[in-house]
Amino acid sequence: MSKSLAKTKIAVAGTGYVGLSLAMLLSQHNEVRAVDLIPEKIDKLNRFESPIRDSEIERFLAEAKEGLRRLCFTATLDMDTAYSDVDYAVIATPTNYDDATNSFDTSSVEAAITAVRKVNANAWVVIKSTIPVGYTEELKSKLGDRKIIFSPEFLREGKALWDNLHPSRIVVGAPRDDAEAMAAAKRFAALLAEGADSIERNRKNADGTTGIPELILGTTEAEAVKLFVNTYLALRVSYFNELDTYCEVKNLSTSDVIRGISLDPRVGNFYNNPSFGYGGYCLPKDSKQLLANYRGVPQDLIRAIVAANSTRKDYIAEQIEAMVVRLVYQGVNQPVVGVYRLTMKSGSDNFRSSSIQGVIKRLRNKGIPVEVYEPTLDEEEFLGCQVTHDFQSFKSRCDVIVANRWADELSDVAEKVYTRDLFKRD
Template identity: 55%
Template sequence: MKIAIAGTGYVGLSNAILLAQHHEVTAVDVIPEKVDMVNRRESPIADAYIEDYLKHKNLSLTATLDGDSAYREAELIIIAAPTNYDDVTGHFDTRAVESILSQIQRVKSKALVIIKSTIPIGYTQKISERYPTLSILFAPEFLREGKALYDNLYPSRIIVGIPKGKESLLPGARLFASLMQEGAIKEEIPVLITGSSEAESIKLFSNTFLAIRVAYFNEIDTYAEEKGLHTADIIKGMGYDPRIGDFYNNPSFGYGGYCLPKDTKQLLANYRDVPETMIRAVVEANETRKQYIADHIASLSPKRVGIYRLTMKSGSDNFRSSAIQGIIERLKEKGIDLIIYEPTLDKDTFEGVPVTHDLESFRETSDIILANRVSEDLLPVKDKVYTRDLFSRD
């Protein structure tokens, strides 16, 4: 098949590579540097599997700035455009998705369109009515930054949503699910074809549940630290219960990244006319955790606090909405001198805070070093390090 993919971020590029193993894929982006990198078989994002597949696999993959031609010729189009949460409107900013849909309609494409961008509940239903000539489905992604292609090769599930009144798209939904299965290494993959609003709900409720789990173990850690208890022992003891499990329970400075902060806020916005307590609580719990960390550090009266990495997890070069940024803002408000060590950032400052690439100087001049996740870089000054990473894993 001829497949076009709009966007070369984690979602778009991982899907492009997965499908390019067996089909002719054109990845569309508006940034020339990213297009050139993909065509040189270089990854514009940090992801070990993406980097390996680009270098060593026989892929039918090209990247282009010419979306018109790509969409006009495609039989299948995947939209993987960013949808950031807008705090002013209280909803995802879906303008990039709508711009691509308008472009697809303008070039009179007959392709099956799959939205993979994260969107509000009910969005696909509304947008399919606005573009009645387009065949639009929604398929949520469940990918981790830094492991996006791995999560496509070994997916937890494949879900495809069909808008009400568009039941004729069922064969297309089945086709897309089969394409994703074809590219995967995992063989027994659960597949669910449902309504588009249900599929959107699965995405937002799944990520919010993960956020609840993060916030819950962080609040256990806050309590234990305040009361002089051993957090690790408490969490380990809880984890022996198979209903709780020993996974996704490592305390942190808060949940961050591209998905959890915005998805929890969007779900809360979807609850505007529905009684709820827990969804609002998890959003507030994340802010409480960051405030607690900042207050605790300030109580130690440091002369200078070093921030070790703006990224929040190992194997990722992305620090969008990382929790450490909220802590930095709170420490700045307290008048504490800060310095950031972030080797991937090609700037002298970040949000008014000096940035250094000199690890040795960073370690020497910082009284306290905040590290969301421990690293061998900090072993020589481990007595200076403040982290809540108890199990040395994400």
């Protein structure tokens, strides 16, 4: 891919949703090396194929392949070469929540920083992975390394590059008393803004400002922004889910109640569609991490946000069990529960930590046979359930079809479907 636009040299550790979308964004105007541990991902990228499903990333790579877009981008497993002479090393590796330690497992972030420092003492390390509040300052003093800053990432999976081309805001955290770190943070924010769509750079905001809001915050405040925004989103999902539980138990119309409250402009008619629970890679783990960060700080709500998701899945599984029991009373021998898609949203191919998985586990614990229809899953079995790819026989064989999100292809079996997708949208 072309090198003629190269300016700042940037390495990105991790080619997942965060790393790859940033690598694409930044490689429009800078020289970017994307690094991963997985050879198949690197091979795909070097063939201009995306290892993840994301229409904008796929478009960028396809256009670069055709010579229609200039991206200064390479993908490699060779960390020493990739990191040796870069100005910035962006860390976008996973931070899964570890229930044993009650904290994120940040070992991949530390491994990536160690690999950078092995060959490059001067690069500014920008952590884009989501980390516990206070992590960056602790790591800096542990490593005796002041050139580490943090920038929270706000993208959605499947729309990762689109969200970086159209960012709601850019936030970078650096210590206010370190002028060099503040300058590095501002320069990094400018690099992100430079890669954004020109419409966003010229947009008029409601508060009268122009362009993408850029916030340079203290490092720990920037870390808090990330966990608090995701925990707020988990709260909002849980709120409408518990509203739905109440309405179902009390035999009220949930959709009427939601419409009635959402017309209040302070509530708004969005992000209010009931589901089986909040899920995906980030909301469950980030809300647990925020709860862990609250140790010693008075709270009730944060614990409740974490607990509410479990209660909701218990309730959903009980509703499905009740349908199965009714079918048995009606004479159906061994009713089969079919799970339609493992994904959180329609159109997605990713089902990391999707809420339906918690429902499946609960149904299996109750001894209810479950079959899964998931066309993107190339396995025979999932969580001990048979996986089928034959949609027609799945529809005819299953007595109850459980769908976190409705799809029109279920219309002919609508009477068997159990969903709480009341507004038929994400």
